Amino acid sequence: MRKEAIEKILRMKGKEKISVLTCYDYSFAMAIEGNADIILVGDSLGNVVLGYERTANVSMEDMLRHLRAVRRGAKNSLIVADMPFGSYENSKDAIQSAKKLIENGADAVKPEGMPGIVKELNKEGIEVMAHLGLLPQSAKKFSLVGKLQDDAERILREAKEMEKNGAFSIVLESIPAALASEITRKISIPTIGIGAGRECDGQVLVLYDMLGLYPNFKPKFARSYMNLKEDIRKAAADFSRDVKKGNFPDDKETLG
Structure with a gap:
């Protein structure tokens, strides 16, 4: 499946334009499978899920845990995993780290x-x-x-070198549009x-930016397709109100 998906x-x-969404857990993976060409288990999980200030704080253990969760939820998706900071400083470490990610669900x-x-x-077929x-x-x-x-x-x-060295694609982040266009050509x-x-x-696109779920930082280039943060706030407030008024659970939600 991996070879065919990359081909x-x-x-x-x-x-045809390629859509890539980040994802970090089982439930969201189930929701987006089939609606993105590639799922990226990004180290942005450090910011939006784990509350770290920098992606450099994300460990290999963090990546493997979330990668396994995403793979369980998106069994048929092409999944790319970020290599965490410090895990590929030399060839030996890079190969060992990459193999761990592949063994835990990355393509x-x-x-x-x-x-x-x-x-x-x-060279290692990764x-x-x-x-x-x-x-x-x-x-x-x-x-x-x-x-x-x-x-x-x-x-x-470097883009030409990446192509020569066997990369199957290249993320271009925060560069002038004209330069990105030239590289693409x-x-x-x-x-x-x-x-x-x-x-x-x-x-x-970072999933939490797409959902309007991460309030701390939104770059200019990110687009929110909904405001899930406010929906969650409202749902939590409605639940709390129903509990305090004795309206939850009702007869239909009571066992026995």
Whole structure:
């Protein structure tokens, strides 16, 4: 299934846009399966689920636990797992870490940057989604990357290197739309944008941003399709009111 699913993604380049959603648990995985081309178990779980300040705080144990939960809920989806910070600093660690993720339900892995590591993983037969532009695990500030010509040329060069080294796709994060468009034209593998304009081959969105569930930070490029946070607040208030008034449970909700 893994090979066929990735081949399908490769065939979509230039023909059909690719949708990618992050997911972190069983129930949401069941809800979105079949409605996204790729599910990304992202280290953004550190921010939106675990309450960490940075994605760099996410451990391998965190990733494996949530990855297994997502796989149980989305048995037929193409699942990519982020490689947590510090787990791929050298080839030996990267291969060991990637194999753990694959064994626990991932079809492919996503390190940030590191073209050489992508090459080594590819040699081991491990499918890799690359990631260029803003690299959240190591970024000192979260802003547009690639505005300067030298930076833009470096990102384009690295994108070509990622393609050569065997990545099946590349996430382009927080780079100028014109640069993302140029990269998309000049490489044969799909580009997945997040804050990189509409000309990428696909787009990725954090699930909690899509649902309007994470109140702490919403980047300009994120779109909310509902306001689930307020719906949850209302439901919790309604439940509490019904309990206090003796309206819950009612006769139909009482056993015996």
